[in-house]
Amino acid sequence: MPMRFPQMAFLFCLCGIFLGAAVQKPSTSSSKKRAAAGSQREQLVLATVGPEKITYGELERAYQKNINRQGTKLTEAPRDSVEAFLQLYINYRLKVLDALSRGLDKDSAVLADIRTNRRLLAETFFFDKVLTEPAVQELLRRRQWELKLAILLFSRDFAQDTLPAYQRAQRALALLKQGASFEELARDSSDDRETARNGGVLPYITGGMILRPLEDVAYRLRPGEIYPEPIRTQHGYFVLKLLDRQPRVAVWARHILLPIANGDTAAALAKADSLLTLLRNGADFAELARQHSRDNITAERGGAFGSWYSRSLGFENIPSRLLPEFEEALFSIRDGELTTAITAFGVHIIRRDSTKRYTAEDERETLRRLYRRLYYEEDRRRFLDSVRARLECRWNTPVYQALLSHLDTTKTTADTAWAAAIPAALREQPLYICAQLPGLTVGQLLDTLSTPAYRAYPLRASSLKQAAERATTPALIEYLTRDLERQYPEFAHLMQEFRDGLLLFRVEQLEVWNKLARFDTAAARAYYDSTKHRYFTEPVYDLSEIYLMSDSLARELRHQLDSGADFATLAEQYTQRPGYREKKGHWGKLTPKQSQLAALAEQQQAKKGDILGPLPYENGYVILRVNDYEPPRQKSFEEAIPDFAAAFQDQQQKLLTERWLQQLRQRFPVRINTAVLDRLFRSGKRH
Template structure:
């Protein structure tokens, strides 16, 4: 009894300490850290801003050292000062800025809407489902994959199969008799590969994830490829397994594998007797890639998604044998088409869904997003009382050549004048005539390429109304999603900040020749010309030829004549090898001459250069000299501009701090620092 009381007391202490930690964080978030004029900034606001900083040093602001935290506080204060100045000037009411803000809202709202309404919930559902995997069996009846198809035979067959299942017949037997896939039918409908979210069509996946092992879904599942009945055979938590094998490859017919067995069974016996699996793999495995690593595969493996990175799948029998093992266990001999395997299961780890989130997002965007977007827009359009006048649509289509599309300039020529005046569709109590639609088709590039048949015109109408539908769907986003309101506010603040900083700093950055000359006179000793050389060259690919030419030069033969005759550098034979004046710091010939500290006219012995040899004649050396003011301007103009920009910015901020005093609550900063130390 006393022991139970102690346990309960400890549990209470642990629970209360956790609550206390959470309460502390909540209180830290509420602490006012800065006041900027009348604006108060809490720690929570600073933390949110810090989280958007791509170069953040620590995971949280409170984990920073005091100096770094105060640096960020100062940075944020400057940002808010600039925004306050912009608002005080009434820039938020400027027509150009308001137009830019509205355009930004339109772009942000659309992407935010689809992220929150479609991507986020569906990706979260897929991620949750991918913690689980199923072994399934199916019965499948197919119909012709043509635009106009008769599905009645496939539908009757699948209904007959369902009736037998509901009457209690064995699923495997029904699958053998009714499944249109011959291979599946032979196996009683059993699918070799385990299934998880994103690995099978969504209609089937949705049904699978409602089942317990041994159950079949009571409804027939309709897909684009045919009709399905699905049964859950097994359900398990997904795991990633690190596997390895020793392969004794079968080079001849399977029935002649005795020589392989002569190797594999003794190897298995040696492992059972304590010899190292890894050492045997290194010496004997026919799989050179895993053999070098002691038989281990390079990546962990999931039986429903494959290897972690390359996603390739192992042979089903291999996988089944592997997952029957426990960590550290070695299998009996398994024969596949590749040969005989001894399999070892090295390690197991749970699936990390944070690491898989990117994969899930890609799967969703590729397979489901567009479909979900169309459904969402159709549903929203219905809320706007969208309707197409089908009789007038039929009359419109009947008047056109339906083999064309609207890229042709003449696609609408055959439409009678009276048809053009008729109502084609209505949305949000506003009607659009055929003529309205035709005009939009000619002028809107997003409506190009649609067929002029019934389906094509219907799709074009939906594309026509899409901006209205999205505007309707996003009109209340700020109230529905506080995050969007905050995001929009930050974007608008960014526009204001850019505008006011342009006015106060960038527009005032003009080249000041007086300041520039003063800067030059103070620092002119730092501005020197490069060392330069006037050079000619003979370039050849052969070392022996280069040496022969060099001897000719030393014996007095004319360098220009030899260059015209021998140099192999493209474009230089006709110039007698003349390069003119080149830099000793950036030119490849100049670098060689500078490195040899040449200052007098000379012909240098052949030097290795690129894929050949160069003989350089130095005609004249131009030593470094002090640059004139005009020559030095490119060297310091950007530096001077940067200094001026900083000066203007600091003067502006200094004036703003007088107008909107910035006060940092040092006591609350200390509380944040203390909290951070406790969390480290």
């Protein structure tokens, strides 16, 4: 019977249910061979465009940018699809070459956009490479395994130092080395009372579930091993023991729950034995579950829980876990086997149907989000601190003390003239100094603190240091990312794509969009003349209405109208639409697109003078009179412009683009290497 495991919020990260990962490394020799073959293929020239060569690798990267083609190799795609894409890519390169020939890449606005975008991309890319990707890879490696741990917690007193907690942890370790029972020590000494009652034992965990200092240690231990040092965390010191380490799998299981009536366990076990005998003789588990199980939810599904279950993360689609006794029995058998377990709910007959292992791709993105949420900011801060230390960044202590002496540290930047007492000479002094990097003067820090981002910022010593570090971080990141294009070809490709995309936008503005902005009346009229049979006005109905809730009254009024009664008079007396008795039911001119009443008239093919209904309408009934009717007519040129403007502009855009591309092909000859394509697609079919 599934149930929640007691929460240990201080220990477990509240990170939800995640799928696992098992990564198999290919052999080194086969990897090298595939890498060499892949490198040779990437360099194959598929086409030349003027002075440029379009290689297989370049085209494949562009092809895979489409979300529906991610990971698709060119040789796995239909040849006609690849050739069509190659033509589009050639057109793209022709336009970029035109932009380069005009010198647009040297335009100051283009260069400024590239610099701004590089700053944004470089920081994200760099920290992805040095922090996020390695951390996610380590989490994936850890998620191949499930660990069962036991802990002792010695809480720190936040009002005092951590020494007493550390000493208690050391004494516990000494006792364990002398042969003391971990379970008994947990019950007697651990400050985590929930796990203490269970001898310090936690449910199975996997990567990304517990405090990182504990997890880092746990994955280095062997089963039965106790880490020899206290492990420091924000909650205190832990003593950690690894009890078990198992490959991480998920199982699909079902059960039959037999209640223990009046405490008679023997009777429940006897019934379980009889059902087990039936099952082993070929009886259908699902049918027996529906007949005998007292777990009504799973009984309806033939005993199935309806979700994969792993020891570390519980059910994939159900926010609960199995009881430890049930879980232990389930994982002690193989697929297709049966066993029993006794829990507080009764006796369970358990069948393990099947087992699955996870792959890395099952949860790579999930773990990426987990890392960014839980660990990234701390890791980034520590990394930048280590770089500052390496670059010998330091405070100019005499200048720093002089600055503090001229500030009222009880005030904030919201106070009037908070920096007025600082001498001009002091403002020029270097406050923060780094080797190989621009430092920070007192004046630069004061300018930073005067910006809106630092409104009402405290002037305490610690706050000033934080502000100075924040102010110097952009220069530090610029230093770290200065060689990204050389270090990471994919970043160079990313920046190249941005630059080329910007150039494409600028040159298309000149050759297409600016020309389209000028409306060519003669061309538009010619387009209208060739397509005017498509543009007609809507039919227009001048309508009056009598709206009624009663069908019998509606029929009676229609009879009166047929007998010569005046429509306006009846509408003034009887219509039940608010505000329309005063109007004598008159709606005025309507089109079917504007009004459902006009749509009704159109459906009835009504003409001037017709009376329609009663017809069901808006939970009631309606009688309509067509006072006047204007049939559809062909629109004039001026009337039709809104109808054809988009299609006309699209046509003009295509004409301008095609003429432009024809000119570019004259300037930059294009040659497609058909022989290379033939060879590629022949080899692709063999694989």
